[in-house]
Amino acid sequence: xxxxxxxxxxxxxxxxxxxxxxxxxxxxxxxxxxxxxxxxxxxxxxxxxxxxxxxxxxxxxxxxxxxxxxxxxxxxxxxxxxxxxxxxxxxxxxxxxxxxxxxxxxxxxxxxxxxxxxxxxxxxxxxxxxxxxxxxxxxxxxxxxxxxxxxxxxxxxxxxxxxxxxxxxxxxxxxxxxxxxxxxxxxxxxxxxxxxxxxxxxxxxxxxxxxxxxxxxxxxxxxxxxxx
Numbered sequence: 001x002x003x004x005x006x007x008x009x010x011x012x013x014x015x016x017x018x019x020x021x022x023x024x025x026x027x028x029x030x031x032x033x034x035x036x037x038x039x040x041x042x043x044x045x046x047x048x049x050x051x052x053x054x055x056x057x058x059x060x061x062x063x064x065x066x067x068x069x070x071x072x073x074x075x076x077x078x079x080x081x082x083x084x085x086x087x088x089x090x091x092x093x094x095x096x097x098x099x100x101x102x103x104x105x106x107x108x109x110x111x112x113x114x115x116x117x118x119x120x121x122x123x124x125x126x127x128x129x130x131x132x133x134x135x136x137x138x139x140x141x142x143x144x145x146x147x148x149x150x151x152x153x154x155x156x157x158x159x160x161x162x163x164x165x166x167x168x169x170x171x172x173x174x175x176x177x178x179x180x181x182x183x184x185x186x187x188x189x190x191x192x193x194x195x196x197x198x199x200x201x202x203x204x205x206x207x208x209x210x211x212x213x214x215x216x217x218x219x220x221x222x223x224x225x226x227x228x
Contacts, residue, residue: 003051006064010048017045030098033091054161079156082175082214085207086156089182090149096142106138107131113192122191144181151178172218179211179218186211 005013017040024037047053051064059072096102102109114126130137151174158171190204 001052001054001057002062004056004061004063004066005047005051005053009053009056009064010051013044013048013053017041017048020044030094032094058160058163076160078214078217079160081210082152082156085182085210085214086149086152088149088207089145089152093142093145093147093149096138097146102142103135103138106134110134110137113196116195117192118195119191126192141185144185148178148181148185151175152182169222172222176215176218176222179215182211183208183215 020037020041024034024041028034028037053061055076059076060066060069061072110126110131114123117123117126155171155174155178159168159175162168162171186204186208190201190208194201194204
């Protein structure tokens with residue numbers, strides 16, 4: 001592959017690489033987050049040094065002075081948004097599985113969320129089925145968050161970097177499944193904890209609608225491919 005990054009793009013990758021190295025050193029506490037941050041920094045700095053980017057090639061940029069297509073920039077932007085959502089899910093899940101507090105304290109958590117819950121039917125669910133299967137419920141929540149995060153980030157990278165139409169289609173389908181799972185979890189988190197404060201409400205509402213947007217775009221993209 002020929003060089004296809006101009007000076008500005010290479011500078012951006014240097015800055016990104018340095019930022020993620022600093023984040024691995026100062027921000028992230030878990031070893032896995034530090035490793036991922038360092039790997040991304042190395043990847044970004046590698047593109048800056050070589051001047052080559054597979055993602056830009058997928059967007060039709062084969063020379064440093066080639067212009068980006070509007071459609072390509074839009075897909076890259078949506079991919080970046082999905083990557084952020086993926087990180088949020090993975091981070092939330094990792095925080096839970098890396099400590100026994102979540103599983104050990106699930107009964108108290110469910111009781112707290114049921115305390116002043118404004119939805120009687122959901123309060124019954126929390127005190128009934130969820131509490132009766134508390135441990136299984138806790139494990140399901142934490143591992144579902146991890147799974148959604150991993151599927152979303154992997155499918156994003158595959159869609160943006162792989163040129164095979166069949167594989168990219170599978171990546172879109174995997175994204176849709178993970179996003180639907182994310183919608184279900186955000187809805188449940190909103191019903192359970194939305195009443196506890198504006199932060200809990202805002203995060204879940206925001207993630208819910210962003211995932212709706214992504215689902216809409218990926219479904220439209222799949223439908224267009226089928227029509228062709």
